[in-house]
Amino acid sequence: MSIATVFGICAACLVGLGLYGLIVQPQPLRKILAFNILGGGIFLLFGAVARRGAAAGMGGDPVPQALVITGIVVAFSATALGVAILLRLFEETGGTSLRDTPKESQSQETNS
Amino acid sequence: MPSEAMASPNAGFLVLALALPVAGILLVFLAGGRYGRGITLTLVLAGVGIAAAIADGVWRTGDALTYLAGGWAPPLGIKLRADGLSAAMIVVTSIVILAAGLYAPNEFRVAQGKSETRASLSFWVLLLSVWAAMNAVFLGNDLFNLYVALELLTFAGVPLVCLSGSPATLTAALRYLLFALLGSALYLLGAVLLYGSYGTLDIGLLAAQVRPEPALWLAIALMTAGLAAKTALFPVHIWLPPAHSGAPPAASALLSALVVKGSFFLIVRLWFDVAPAMTGAIAGQILGAMGAGAIVFGGVVALRQTRLKLLIAYSTVAQIGYLFLMFPLAAEPNALAGGMFQAISHAFAKAAMFMAAGLMAGVLGHDRIADLRGIGRALPITVFAFGLAALSLVGVPPSGGFFTKCLLLSASFTAGQWWWGAVILAGGLLAGAYMFRALMPALANSEIPLTLPAPVSRGREIVVLALAVCALLVGMFPQRPIELLQIGRVHLSEVAPQ
Numbered sequence: 181m182s183i184a185t186v187f188g189i190c191a192a193c194l195v196g197l198g199l200y201g202l203i204v205q206p207q208p209l210r211k212i213l214a215f216n217i218l219g220g221g222i223f224l225l226f227g228a229v230a231r232r233g234a235a236a237g238m239g240g241d242p243v244p245q246a247l248v249i250t251g252i253v254v255a256f257s258a259t260a261l262g263v264a265i266l267l268r269l270f271e272e273t274g275g276t277s278l279r280d281t282p283k284e285s286q287s288q289e290t291n292s
Numbered sequence: 293m294p295s296e297a298m299a300s301p302n303a304g305f306l307v308l309a310l311a312l313p314v315a316g317i318l319l320v321f322l323a324g325g326r327y328g329r330g331i332t333l334t335l336v337l338a339g340v341g342i343a344a345a346i347a348d349g350v351w352r353t354g355d356a357l358t359y360l361a362g363g364w365a366p367p368l369g370i371k372l373r374a375d376g377l378s379a380a381m382i383v384v385t386s387i388v389i390l391a392a393g394l395y396a397p398n399e400f401r402v403a404q405g406k407s408e409t410r411a412s413l414s415f416w417v418l419l420l421s422v423w424a425a426m427n428a429v430f431l432g433n434d435l436f437n438l439y440v441a442l443e444l445l446t447f448a449g450v451p452l453v454c455l456s457g458s459p460a461t462l463t464a465a466l467r468y469l470l471f472a473l474l475g476s477a478l479y480l481l482g483a484v485l486l487y488g489s490y491g492t493l494d495i496g497l498l499a500a501q502v503r504p505e506p507a508l509w510l511a512i513a514l515m516t517a518g519l520a521a522k523t524a525l526f527p528v529h530i531w532l533p534p535a536h537s538g539a540p541p542a543a544s545a546l547l548s549a550l551v552v553k554g555s556f557f558l559i560v561r562l563w564f565d566v567a568p569a570m571t572g573a574i575a576g577q578i579l580g581a582m583g584a585g586a587i588v589f590g591g592v593v594a595l596r597q598t599r600l601k602l603l604i605a606y607s608t609v610a611q612i613g614y615l616f617l618m619f620p621l622a623a624e625p626n627a628l629a630g631g632m633f634q635a636i637s638h639a640f641a642k643a644a645m646f647m648a649a650g651l652m653a654g655v656l657g658h659d660r661i662a663d664l665r666g667i668g669r670a671l672p673i674t675v676f677a678f679g680l681a682a683l684s685l686v687g688v689p690p691s692g693g694f695f696t697k698c699l700l701l702s703a704s705f706t707a708g709q710w711w712w713g714a715v716i717l718a719g720g721l722l723a724g725a726y727m728f729r730a731l732m733p734a735l736a737n738s739e740i741p742l743t744l745p746a747p748v749s750r751g752r753e754i755v756v757l758a759l760a761v762c763a764l765l766v767g768m769f770p771q772r773p774i775e776l777l778q779i780g781r782v783h784l785s786e787v788a789p790q
Contacts, residue, residue: 195481202474208466215473222481229488244487247436251480254443258476261447262469265454269462278467 194221375780478518541650583616591722637692
């Protein structure tokens with residue numbers, strides 16, 4: 181088994197874990213963490229693609245690394261925004277649950 | 293592709309369309325919220341001119357405008373490309389942004405001698421950010437660049453939801469963010485798979501290389517699912533109604549009219565530009581079925597709403613459904629035009645509607661539909677604009693909505709898929725019913741004449757009316773826009789393998 185395949189399998193596991201957490205976990209903070217695991221899996225997959233030399237058939241491919249760095253910055257900003265809103269929600273309500281919909285929004289769906 | 297290898301003569305406008313809003317963001321940050329309105333309106337006025345110049349350039353040359361960043365051609369460099377679809381959407385975006393900027397000042401003005409509030413700075417920065425991100429989505433020609441543009445759009449849209457900072461809007465914003473993050477992760481995963489299979493992310497180069505194989509199908513499926521979550525396609529729409537109805541009116545208008553169209557635009561790029569011949573019949577039918585579900589479900593739930601803003605938000609859920617009816621009919625030339633017309637006319641009509649609802653709520657202090665009596669007498673222009681926008685959503689001729697439904701209906705019948713036609717007609721009836729429910733009390737007389745707590749600015753009413761009239765004009769003069777939408781598409785279908 182080549183090293184790229186090992187990376188690829190690890191990436192697939194991380195993506196699976198992240199997706200599971202993002203969909204199943206009820207707490208927003210856990211969802212945000214799951215998103216980061218999912219993102220980590222995707223970046224690792226990109227790394228495996230780079231190692232394989234992508235479709236160009238080269239020994240290694242520098243382009244995915246540049247993209248992964250940008251992706252990490254984007255994921256970091258997303259996490260920061262999510263945590264900031266979460267903190268503000270905690271200050272306002274004393275809780276971080278998405279379940280008890282405040283009465284103002286009056287939405288019928290409560291499962292998120 | 294010789295004509296695409298070099299930059300087009302007036303491609304500088306493409307750079308300006310991106311640079312201007314970003315420069316505006318920095319300027320407002322430096323100058324502070326007090327000058328936010330002045331800076332924003334000046335730049336957006338210039339932006340409308342730039343959008344017109346781009347559309348004019350595309351129209352005159354009859355081909356897409358392209359710009360190569362730093363003179364490097366793809367796959368190494370990044371190309372900006374404006375075809376007919378982008379040009380039309382850039383023009384619509386600049387008009388809606390201008391309207392939102394003109395409408396907003398009362399809520400986000402910093403009074404003389406008072407310190408500025410958080411919202412007064414944030415709103416203008418976010419307005420410019422939405423504009424920058426939308427232009428980046430329309431001009432991008434590289435799937436990773438488009439990913440970054442999509443994230444910018446999310447990061448601009450989520451804070452718009454919770455500008456007021458109340459717990460309800462914070463919950464709505466967080467839920468929106470979580471859906472959007474899942475969506476962007478799936479999109480990026482699909483982009484990685486495409487890069488792994490074909491070694492490029494440039495749309496033009498990808499279109500020349502893609503083959504119908506499992507890797508492509510998986511990538512397109514992941515990306516479409518992720519983008520659908522961001523577009524709030526039924527059944528992943530549940531974040532939209534609380535988010536769009538809780539935001540301040542100018543922000544709701546931006547979110548409903550523009551932000552959901554950004555991710556939709558990328559689905560169009562994927563299905564019509566990256567892999568035009570390879571999106572199988574079944575996948576198209578599934579997307580169409582979800583769209584049909586959105587039309588029926590959104591319409592029925594909108595009928596049951598007691599609050600005006602929630603009714604309008606559920607109407608957005610239903611109207612998004614029409615956008616997706618073009619995918620099962622992709623082989624028909626009318627389908628793409630119908631879907632894009634829906635995106636454009638809905639943008640104008642829904643922006644007008646949210647802003648009109650904001651003016652009514654501002655006068656009454658609430659937006660309960662049952663207690664709207666007398667508002668038609670107090671705010672005749674606003675209610676008239678609301679009615680015009682409603683006519684466009686229902687699809688009464690000669691509005692933009694009517695023309696959209698015409699195109700989609702004719703596509704569905706020529707394709708022999710009459711069931712989509714039935715859904716379109718049923719959706720029109722439902723829209724008629726829920727709009728009638730909202731307008732009937734608004735037009736009724738009340739025994740006690742309404743006393744306005746503060747005079748409503750005539751300028752804001754005229755902005756709302758102008759947007760509603762835009763939705764109408766799109767339907768009255770459809771020929772030019774339709775021809776514009778086709779520009780730059782022939783080239784791609786030649787490149788694509790059969």
